[in-house]
Amino acid sequence: MDSFSLPPDSLFLGFDCSTQSLKATVLDSGLNVVKSEQIRFDSDLPHYNTKDGVFRYPSNNGRIVSPTLMWLEALDLVLERLSKLSLDFGRIAAVSGSGQQHGSVYWKKGSSTILSSLDPKRALVDQFGNAFSVKESPIWMDSSTTVQCREIEDAVGGALELSRITGSRAHERYAGPQIRKIFQTLPEVYHDTERISVISTFMASLFIGSYACIDQTDGAGMNLMDIKQRVWSRIALEATAPGLEEKLGKLAPAHAIAGHIAPYYVKRLTLYQSPCRYNFNENCLVVQWSGDNPNSLAGLTLSIPGDLAISLGTSDTVFGIASDPQPQLEGHVFPNPVDTGGYMVMLVYKNGSLTREDVRNRYAEKSWEVFNNFLEQTPPLNGGKIGFYYKEHEILPPLPVGCHRYVIQNFSSNTVEALDEKEVEEFDPPSEVRALIEGQFLSMRAHTERLGMPSPPKRIIATGGASANKSILSLMSSIFGCDVYTVQKPDSASLGAALRAAHGWACSTKGSFVPIPCLYQDKLENSSLTCKLAVPAGTSQLASKYALLMKKRIEIENNLVKKFGRC
Numbered sequence: 001m002d003s004f005s006l007p008p009d010s011l012f013l014g015f016d017c018s019t020q021s022l023k024a025t026v027l028d029s030g031l032n033v034v035k036s037e038q039i040r041f042d043s044d045l046p047h048y049n050t051k052d053g054v055f056r057y058p059s060n061n062g063r064i065v066s067p068t069l070m071w072l073e074a075l076d077l078v079l080e081r082l083s084k085l086s087l088d089f090g091r092i093a094a095v096s097g098s099g100q101q102h103g104s105v106y107w108k109k110g111s112s113t114i115l116s117s118l119d120p121k122r123a124l125v126d127q128f129g130n131a132f133s134v135k136e137s138p139i140w141m142d143s144s145t146t147v148q149c150r151e152i153e154d155a156v157g158g159a160l161e162l163s164r165i166t167g168s169r170a171h172e173r174y175a176g177p178q179i180r181k182i183f184q185t186l187p188e189v190y191h192d193t194e195r196i197s198v199i200s201t202f203m204a205s206l207f208i209g210s211y212a213c214i215d216q217t218d219g220a221g222m223n224l225m226d227i228k229q230r231v232w233s234r235i236a237l238e239a240t241a242p243g244l245e246e247k248l249g250k251l252a253p254a255h256a257i258a259g260h261i262a263p264y265y266v267k268r269l270t271l272y273q274s275p276c277r278y279n280f281n282e283n284c285l286v287v288q289w290s291g292d293n294p295n296s297l298a299g300l301t302l303s304i305p306g307d308l309a310i311s312l313g314t315s316d317t318v319f320g321i322a323s324d325p326q327p328q329l330e331g332h333v334f335p336n337p338v339d340t341g342g343y344m345v346m347l348v349y350k351n352g353s354l355t356r357e358d359v360r361n362r363y364a365e366k367s368w369e370v371f372n373n374f375l376e377q378t379p380p381l382n383g384g385k386i387g388f389y390y391k392e393h394e395i396l397p398p399l400p401v402g403c404h405r406y407v408i409q410n411f412s413s414n415t416v417e418a419l420d421e422k423e424v425e426e427f428d429p430p431s432e433v434r435a436l437i438e439g440q441f442l443s444m445r446a447h448t449e450r451l452g453m454p455s456p457p458k459r460i461i462a463t464g465g466a467s468a469n470k471s472i473l474s475l476m477s478s479i480f481g482c483d484v485y486t487v488q489k490p491d492s493a494s495l496g497a498a499l500r501a502a503h504g505w506a507c508s509t510k511g512s513f514v515p516i517p518c519l520y521q522d523k524l525e526n527s528s529l530t531c532k533l534a535v536p537a538g539t540s541q542l543a544s545k546y547a548l549l550m551k552k553r554i555e556i557e558n559n560l561v562k563k564f565g566r567c
Helices: 068-084 111-116 146-156 159-166 175-185 187-191 199-208 216-222 234-240 244-248 292-299 353-363 368-377 380-384 429-450 470-480 492-510 540-564
Strands: 011-017 021-028 033-040 055-057 063-067 092-099 104-108 132-134 136-138 193-198 257-260 285-287 307-312 316-322 332-335 343-349 385-390 402-409 420-424 459-463 484-487 531-535
Touching: 011 068, 011 199, 011 292, 011 492, 021 068, 021 492, 033 068, 033 492, 063 068, 068 132, 068 199, 092 199, 092 292, 092 492, 104 111, 104 136, 104 175, 104 199, 111 193, 132 136, 132 187, 146 159, 146 175, 146 234, 159 234, 175 187, 175 193, 175 216, 175 234, 187 193, 193 199, 193 216, 193 244, 199 257, 199 285, 216 332, 234 244, 285 492, 292 307, 292 316, 292 343, 292 492, 307 470, 316 429, 343 429, 353 368, 353 385, 353 429, 368 429, 368 470, 380 385, 380 402, 380 429, 380 540, 385 429, 385 540, 402 540, 429 470, 429 540, 459 470, 470 484, 470 531, 470 540
Parallel strands: 011 092, 092 285, 307 459, 459 484
Antiparallel strands: 011 021, 021 033, 055 063, 063 136, 104 132, 104 193, 257 285, 307 316, 316 343, 332 343, 385 402, 402 420, 484 531
């Protein structure tokens, strides 16, 4: 694979419009971070009165939204701060970004005129006050559309059929159910909406001065797109709302060019031209924006089938690249944002670090040192002891708060069928700790394999706060049977957006698709994309034994879901 050289004086700008902040990362041609800035919505824009970047309406069936105008004001503010850092906007060859997935923005009829005639003498927020038919955007935390989810699933032939078509069963946070809810409860608002954007597309539209296409990867997070054909699904559209395709616009590959940067941001060429705000070059390209998880995949340099990332945060997220995904009732399948034909699979667990901390506090004297000692002194496979620990209502599997413990009998047997389980009330403290961590990783392995990820993975890149814990990473490598790496740069979404800006620029310049590793294959040792080997792979024999325990765990999990959860 030939490398692709970026112009030595060029810069590439990436954004991440997340739930709580807007981050910006600037890469040079060597793919090193040269500038970064962040706007925290609660503290930097306190007049919106958000908490953690959102408004919560618990009395309204779990409605959670964000003020759309806040993102506009944050964009101007982050660019102003970058200017104060002496960023030379004229050197930026391309811009791209990420947006929190699944959120949606509703443009009122006539808003395209506002977009195409932005006044550089006025702030963005002052020009869009009357541009949105829905002023508070539903976001990924919203859970108010359960009724609409079931209606959409029923209309297409069931939850599994919707997953096969769109990559996921219907989820309350997805844009499709949110759109259906607005159509049903606010029909006049739906009628007055001329364009519906996801958050990534909304931000891209601001940069090109017209409605941007929804990229195929983020479009798959809406319950509306056919993931195989990469077009809007007729049956899913009809199950959601009438006349929806016209309001959504077209789809585009993630590496495509959305357009040139709008005059609002461009440098003044003569004294007689209108004033400017940021001095971007008029030839600066805007590459399609995408979701935050797809951009993180890019920023972590996952590029071939078998690459897997595990983010160990407040919630745990698992995503990787599969060539032949198998959509299920759990998990999600998206087109690969850095390839033309591959796929990205993803799992989301609500019980992550907070549950690990809860078990530490109850069984390991509130000490990570004691917790790690317990992990290291207990034997692999935990003597057949497995546990399901949920401090929060879990979404994978859909089970309520609680704890279930089992001891697997006759574990030395080579066949899963011979393994009988016995439910128990509790283990000793070291067994509780190992049962928790083994259980979390066994679940991740089982469900990624069901979605079509190869076993073992090519490699795992671990991120998030718990990725600093070598004892936890050692267990991860043993269960999956592959090397585990960690990263030096924590802001993988904005970093990935900047890398995708460079990738889109390269594809446009060459006139054909450029494999993204061509940009960094000779730079990984000396750039901000560097990954460091943290723990080498465990033995294949141990990984095979964990496979037996994993299959038994899934059997028990399925029984628990039948008893307590949602089918």
